Amino acid sequence: MTKNGNNANETIYKPGSQVIVDMLIEQGIEVMFGYLGGVVLPLFDKIYDAPIKFIIPRHEQGGCHMADAYARATGKTGVVIATSGPGATNLTTGLATAMMDSVPLVAITGQVRTSLIGNDAFQEADTTGITRPITKHNVIVKDPNDLAQTIREAFYIASTGRPGPVLIDIPVDMQIAECPIPPKREIELPGFRVRHKGHARQIAAATKAVNESKRPVLYVGGGCIISGASEALRAAAQKANIPVTTTLMALGAYDQNRPESLDMLGMHGSAYANFVMQEADLLISVGARFDDRVTGKLDTFAPHAKIVHIDLDASNIGKNVHVDIPVVGDAREVLEEMIESLEYKPRKEWFEQIAAWKAKHPFTYDRNADVIKPQYVIEEICRQTAGDAIICTGVGQHQMWSAQFYKYSKPRQFITSGGLGTMGFGLPAAIGAQLAYPDKIVVDIDGDSSFNMTLTELSTAVMYDLPIKVALLNNGFMGMVRQWQELFYGKRYSQSSLKNPDFAKVAEALGCVGITVDKKDQVAGAVEQMLAQTRPCVVDFRVDPEENVWPMVPAGKSLHEMDGLDIFEMA
Amino acid sequence: MKHILSALVLNKPGVLAHVAGMFAARAFNIDSLAVGRTDDPTLSRMTIVILGDDKVVEQVRKQLVKIVEVVKVQDFVGQDVVARDLMLLSVACTPEKRPEILALIEMFNGKVVDIGPKFVMVEVAGPESKIEAFIESCRPYGIKSIVRTGTVAMARQARTKSEE
Numbered sequence: 001m002t003k004n005g006n007n008a009n010e011t012i013y014k015p016g017s018q019v020i021v022d023m024l025i026e027q028g029i030e031v032m033f034g035y036l037g038g039v040v041l042p043l044f045d046k047i048y049d050a051p052i053k054f055i056i057p058r059h060e061q062g063g064c065h066m067a068d069a070y071a072r073a074t075g076k077t078g079v080v081i082a083t084s085g086p087g088a089t090n091l092t093t094g095l096a097t098a099m100m101d102s103v104p105l106v107a108i109t110g111q112v113r114t115s116l117i118g119n120d121a122f123q124e125a126d127t128t129g130i131t132r133p134i135t136k137h138n139v140i141v142k143d144p145n146d147l148a149q150t151i152r153e154a155f156y157i158a159s160t161g162r163p164g165p166v167l168i169d170i171p172v173d174m175q176i177a178e179c180p181i182p183p184k185r186e187i188e189l190p191g192f193r194v195r196h197k198g199h200a201r202q203i204a205a206a207t208k209a210v211n212e213s214k215r216p217v218l219y220v221g222g223g224c225i226i227s228g229a230s231e232a233l234r235a236a237a238q239k240a241n242i243p244v245t246t247t248l249m250a251l252g253a254y255d256q257n258r259p260e261s262l263d264m265l266g267m268h269g270s271a272y273a274n275f276v277m278q279e280a281d282l283l284i285s286v287g288a289r290f291d292d293r294v295t296g297k298l299d300t301f302a303p304h305a306k307i308v309h310i311d312l313d314a315s316n317i318g319k320n321v322h323v324d325i326p327v328v329g330d331a332r333e334v335l336e337e338m339i340e341s342l343e344y345k346p347r348k349e350w351f352e353q354i355a356a357w358k359a360k361h362p363f364t365y366d367r368n369a370d371v372i373k374p375q376y377v378i379e380e381i382c383r384q385t386a387g388d389a390i391i392c393t394g395v396g397q398h399q400m401w402s403a404q405f406y407k408y409s410k411p412r413q414f415i416t417s418g419g420l421g422t423m424g425f426g427l428p429a430a431i432g433a434q435l436a437y438p439d440k441i442v443v444d445i446d447g448d449s450s451f452n453m454t455l456t457e458l459s460t461a462v463m464y465d466l467p468i469k470v471a472l473l474n475n476g477f478m479g480m481v482r483q484w485q486e487l488f489y490g491k492r493y494s495q496s497s498l499k500n501p502d503f504a505k506v507a508e509a510l511g512c513v514g515i516t517v518d519k520k521d522q523v524a525g526a527v528e529q530m531l532a533q534t535r536p537c538v539v540d541f542r543v544d545p546e547e548n549v550w551p552m553v554p555a556g557k558s559l560h561e562m563d564g565l566d567i568f569e570m571a
Numbered sequence: 572m573k574h575i576l577s578a579l580v581l582n583k584p585g586v587l588a589h590v591a592g593m594f595a596a597r598a599f600n601i602d603s604l605a606v607g608r609t610d611d612p613t614l615s616r617m618t619i620v621i622l623g624d625d626k627v628v629e630q631v632r633k634q635l636v637k638i639v640e641v642v643k644v645q646d647f648v649g650q651d652v653v654a655r656d657l658m659l660l661s662v663a664c665t666p667e668k669r670p671e672i673l674a675l676i677e678m679f680n681g682k683v684v685d686i687g688p689k690f691v692m693v694e695v696a697g698p699e700s701k702i703e704a705f706i707e708s709c710r711p712y713g714i715k716s717i718v719r720t721g722t723v724a725m726a727r728q729a730r731t732k733s734e735e
Contacts, residue, residue: 132589133596137639139585157639191581191642315633318626 009183016147017042017175020108021050023151026184029079031055031070031435033063037083038123039110042175055435055464058456060087062428064094065454068103069425069432072415073390075228077104077159078432084110085123088169089130093422095165096134100419101249102226104163106154107135113173114142127169136164144177156187161194162313163226198310198329198337205325206284206308206334207341213282213306215350216242219265219294222249222418223287223311225411229332230254233286236335240342243354245273247288248399249418252408257387262354263363266294267553268400271361272354274551274559279353280305287311287331290320291419300558310334361565363404365547372520374398374473374543378405380527381443381471389413389441392429394450395421397479400549402445424453430468431461441469441531448474448500455506461536462511469530470538472503475545483548487563507538518542573602574621574628575647575654575724581640582608582615589638590617599623599631603721614642618723647724654724657696659684660706663713664691672712679705690715 014022020043024032031053036044047054057063060082067078078098082091088109098105112121128138137157141147147170154166210216218237224230224246230253237244237260244254245262254261265273274296277283283305288294290309295301298320309316309323310331317326327334365375378401381389387407392415393399399416408414415433417425430444451472461468482496504514513533517526517540530539550564580586587606594601602620609616621631628646635644647654664672666688676683676693679701685692695705699722706717 128585129588132592189639192639313637315630315637319630 011180011182013178013180015042015046015175016144016170016177016179017046019148019179019181020151020170020175021046021052022181023148024052024079025050026152027077027155029077032079032081033057033067033070033432034081034108035060035063035083035087037087037110039084039112039172040081040087040175042172043081043108043110043170053435055431055460057428057460059454060090061093061424062431062454062457062460064091064105064107065097065422065425065428066432066435066460067105068094068098069392069415069429070436071098071103071105072101072429073412073433073436075226075412077106077155079106079108081108082110083123084112084127085125087123088125088127092131092134095131095167097417097420097422097425098165099134099136101222101417102163103165104159105165106158107165107167109167109169110175111140111169111171114171115173117171127167131167134165135167138167138169140169140171141174142171144174144179147174147179148181152184153187153189157189157192160192162223194312195328196312196330196333198327198334202325202327203334203337204341206310206327207338209282209306209308209325210240210242210284210338211341211343211345214347215280216240216282216284216347217262217276217280218242218244219277219283219285219288220244220246220250220253221286221288222247224250224253224331227287227312227331227333228411229286229335230411232332232335232339236339236342239339239344241344241347242284243276243351245269245276247291247294247418248403248416250288251403252411252413255409256407257409260351264403265559266291267296268404268549268551270363270404271551271562271565272357274553274562275357276354277302277305278558278560282306282308284308285310286335289316292320295320296553296557296559296561361551369544370520371544372517372523372541374475374541374547375401375405376520377471377473377523377527377541377543378402378445380524381445382406384524384527384531385441385443389443390415390433390437392416392426392433392442392444394426394444394446394453395423395480396447396450397475397483397547397549398445398447398450398473400480401473404549406445423450426450427454427468427470428457428460430470431457431464431466434461434466434468435464438466443469443471445471445473447479448472448476448503449478449498451503452498452500458507458510458512458536458538466536467534468536469533470507470536471527471530472538472540473543474500474503474540475543475547476500477545480549482546486546486548487554503538503540507536511536513537515539516542572622572624572648574623575652575722576619576621576628576632576635577645577647577724578617578619578635578641579609579643580615580617581642582613583640586615586640589640590635593634593638594631597630597634599627603719605721605723607723618721620722645726647726651727652724653727654698654722655696656699656702656722657694657720658702658705659692659694659718660709661690661692661715661717662709663689663715665689668712675708679708681705
């Protein structure tokens with residue numbers, strides 16, 4: 001064997017901080033996010049020379065959301081770094097957000113040196129203890145021999161199976177110690193096995209059920225986007241002639257411009273999707289988890305349907321509803337297995353019924369109003385971007401309208417905090433997505449209250465010349481809770497309105513373009529102006545303050561018992 | 572219904588915290604928990620007793636399997652298992668009462684492990700029902716203290732990991 005050949009299998013030693021950087025390069029990381037601090041100084045000294053683009057947010061939470069959105073937009077694993085103590089605790093909202101939506105993320109936190117752990121040292125926090133329930137896995141490195149392999153395993157765990165955030169806590173002495181880099185080998189974790197291929201008998205049973213069904217519906221969740229199943233989904237739905245409804249997390253998995261798309265289902269889903277769920281004789285759930293915002297009252301959910309549940313995470317199956325045909329496996333692989341045996345059925349009556357529901361109850365609003373309706377702003381953005389932009393959101397009414405009135409056609413086009421419902425997610429998410437796709441139009445459709453939480457990150461967008469657009473649907477309220485107070489608390493608007501700053505001026509002060517729009521006839525022009533900007537741009541749309549999101553399945557009601565269907569009659 | 576789950580886990584720091592944290596976060600109640608090393612020094616065995624209907628226990632089992640350090644989980648329900656608790660019990664006992672109490676200990680196959688002028692400490696092992704019965708039998712004399720291990724269990728004809 002040549003001398004060079006030997007080198008490939010030799011263990012080399014480097015300072016831990018360099019090992020971390022080497023491992024990130026080995027993983028192919030191109031962009032990472034992070035904030036400096038005392039116990040990560042050795043690491044940042046090595047980052048100084050690393051060929052990885054580094055983004056400094058204004059707050060660790062923002063950095064974590066940016067890494068999260070970068071991962072959602074690309075499918076790659078996001079990386080965020082923070083210091084010990086407050087740096088690590090500031091990551092928690094971001095980690096929990098990524099956990100709930102199954103986003104592959106690796107967080108590296110500094111820790112006080114091992115001899116001080118447990119001593120209440122300066123900026124010490126029990127980071128692994130705090131983040132245990134909001135990470136897929138976490139680990140503290142206390143032996144220099146473990147460092148390199150722990151980082152490799154973290155990336156493997158974060159991105160394999162149902163993805164999620166993995167946190168590695170690295171005491172400062174581990175960053176200084178000489179650590180070995182063992183040769184790269186296949187990762188073996190005895191407690192971590194993933195079965196991608198579904199059971200052949202279960203797949204056959206599922207296929208048979210589809211072929212025998214008269215009123216089937218595909219109920220599609222975020223797992224479909226994660227596994228890259230969109231094409232297989234489109235092929236299956238069209239071959240077997242089945243309507244498709246998606247959860248909030250799966251918008252874009254199916255082209256919403258197609259006639260068999262039922263758009264989003266659930267609490268603020270379309271009336272036609274919810275009616276279809278309640279009338280279907282077969283429900284094929286793909287990568288969805290029967291969340292309470294989707295099912296409404298469980299006892300009366302999809303009462304006539306046999307349920308097929310395809311999910312990679314076995315613990316999702318049978319958790320909320322009884323499943324007739326469980327298939328544990330990757331959404332894409334299972335759908336691809338099914339396609340060949342699927343038969344085309346005309347299902348004429350079923351599609352006629354669906355067309356009638358669609359005609360009677362479309363998503364709509366009062367288009368003749370004098371004030372700016374928030375839905376109109378979104379429709380205008382959709383029209384002017386030809387439905388092709390990457391849309392990020394905060395959480396609340398504007399998020400639901402963004403789901404209802406923008407028509408998505410591609411996976412990873414809609415980036416939102418679904419499970420945790422994290423207000424303030426939109427702006428940092430737009431920054432992460434823009435870094436992933438510098439040439440695409442990225443719009444943060446935000447609410448004023450969500451935007452207020454993280455608007456400091458506008459400085460980050462300015463610093464890195466990211467031409468993100470913020471379309472602020474400013475109603476002066478925490479709109480969604482105001483809607484609930486209106487409907488369920490006798491219009492007692494307790495603590496749900498804010499005195500907002502002049503957002504356009506704030507934007508200008510931070511180096512962005514700021515525009516205020518308070519007249520309906522200015523909306524189209526302002527959107528055009530916003531999309532043309534090469535600098536970060538904030539447009540403050542002063543919208544109808546008391547507009548509601550309709551339809552709505554009130555908490556504890558069945559999916560077909562929607563309120564707000566009558567307002568649709570007027571349009 | 573009572574279920575005994577037997578989990579093979581990596582013998583590493585933090586694993587117990589992961590498992591216990593999952594139970595707390597998902598509002599599952601642990602009736603008892605016993606942990607010890609196996610014949611393989613890299614693995615530990617956790618025997619977890621939980622009360623709940625089959626649906627809850629199935630969810631517990633699936634969530635346990637998801638923890639990265641948990642290698643394997645078995646639910647012993649419906650299986651022929653040997654389940655044992657170990658208890659140390661200190662009961663008030665004057666010299667006059669000794670013959671009576673020693674006879675009781677004998678009946679339960681217990682072992683006297685410490686004795687003083689006012690008490691006896693007894694070691695009793697066995698199925699939980701026997702342990703409970705012994706406690707009830709001692710109660711009239713005045714129980715001073717009880718320490719129990721929680722259930723450990725093994726399926727009959729179970730093979731150890733190294734035999735598999």
